[in-house]
Amino acid sequence: METTAAKKVLIICYSFSGQTSNLLAGLTNGLESAGITVIIERLRPVKPLRFPFGSVRATAVMMMMTFFRKRIPIAPLSDKCKGRYDLMILAGPTWSYHPSGPVLSLFDRDGSTLFADRTVIPLISCRGYWRMHWFGLRALLQKSGATVVNRIVFTHPSREPWRTIGVFLKLAGRCPERSKFLGKYYPRYGHEKKQLEEASRFGAMLGQALVEGKDLASLNFQTPLAIIRGGGSNQAG
Numbered sequence: 001m002e003t004t005a006a007k008k009v010l011i012i013c014y015s016f017s018g019q020t021s022n023l024l025a026g027l028t029n030g031l032e033s034a035g036i037t038v039i040i041e042r043l044r045p046v047k048p049l050r051f052p053f054g055s056v057r058a059t060a061v062m063m064m065m066t067f068f069r070k071r072i073p074i075a076p077l078s079d080k081c082k083g084r085y086d087l088m089i090l091a092g093p094t095w096s097y098h099p100s101g102p103v104l105s106l107f108d109r110d111g112s113t114l115f116a117d118r119t120v121i122p123l124i125s126c127r128g129y130w131r132m133h134w135f136g137l138r139a140l141l142q143k144s145g146a147t148v149v150n151r152i153v154f155t156h157p158s159r160e161p162w163r164t165i166g167v168f169l170k171l172a173g174r175c176p177e178r179s180k181f182l183g184k185y186y187p188r189y190g191h192e193k194k195q196l197e198e199a200s201r202f203g204a205m206l207g208q209a210l211v212e213g214k215d216l217a218s219l220n221f222q223t224p225l226a227i228i229r230g231g232g233s234n235q236a237g
C-alpha cells in the first residue's frame with residue numbers, strides 16, 4: 001500500500017517581485033500539511049534581474065520586449081528536476097500577456113525533456129490579465145508532452161484603472177501606495193493576505209486529493225478570492 005509520504009510534488013518557479021513566491025509559500029504549507037513532500041526549483045536568470053526596473057522608460061521598454069516574448073536566459077536546472085514526482089507545478093507571473101522570459105527560456109531549452117509524460121498544474125500570479133498567458137502556457141506544456149490537469153490563477157485585488165497604474169509605477173520604482181491621491185485607490189502592490197491564505201487552502205486541498213488519488217481536474221481553484229473579477233477591494237487588509 002502506498003503511504004502519504006510517497007507523494008511528491010516538484011514546484012518549478014520564477015518570481016520577479018516576490019508575488020509568486022508569496023503564493024507558493026502558502027501553497028507549500030498547505031501541501032505539507034497534507035503530508036506531501038514538496039521540492040522547489042527556482043529558475044535563476046543568468047544575468048540577475050533587479051526589481052524594480054528603476055524608471056518609467058526602462059519599464060516601458062521591458063513591457064514592449066516581453067510583449068514580443070523576450071527570453072531571459074536561465075542557469076541549468078538542478079538534478080532535483082530529474083526525480084519522479086506525482087505532480088509538477090509550474091509557477092510564475094504574467095509578463096505582457098505571456099509567460100515570463102525565464103519560463104519561455106525553460107521551454108526552449110528543457111521543455112520536452114522536463115515535461116514529457118508529466119502531470120502539471122500551472123500557477124499564475126498577475127495583476128488581472130491571465131487568459132492569453134494561460135492558453136499559451138497550456139499549449140507549450142502540451143506540446144512538450146505534459147498533461148495539464150487544472151490551473152491556479154491569482155489576480156491582484158485593487159480595482160482598475162488603479163491596478164494597472166499602480167503596477168506600472170511600482171515596476172518603475174515609485175511608491176503609488178504612499179501617494180496621498182493614488183494610495184486611496186491603490187493601497188498595496190500585489191496579492192493580499194486573504195489570498196495567501198487561500199493559496200494555503202488550495203495546497204491542503206491539492207495535497208489531500210493527491211493522497212486520496214482523486215481526480216485533480218475536479219478541484220475548484222477558481223474562487224472569488226483567487227480571481228478577483230475587474231479588481232475587488234480598494235481597502236487594505
Ligand SMILES: Cc1cc2nc3c(=O)[nH]c(=O)nc-3n(C[C@H](O)[C@H](O)[C@H](O)COP(=O)(O)O)c2cc1C
Pocket residue numbers: 014015016017018019020021062063066092093094095096097098125126127128129130167171190
Ligand atoms: C514586464 C512585466 C509585464 C507584465 N505584464 C502583465 C500583464 O500582461 N498582465 C498582468 O495581469 N500582469 C502583468 N504584469 C504584472 C505581474 O504579472 C504581477 O505583478 C505579478 O503578480 C508579479 O509576480 P512576481 O512578483 O512573482 O514576478 C507584468 C509585470 C511585468 C514585470
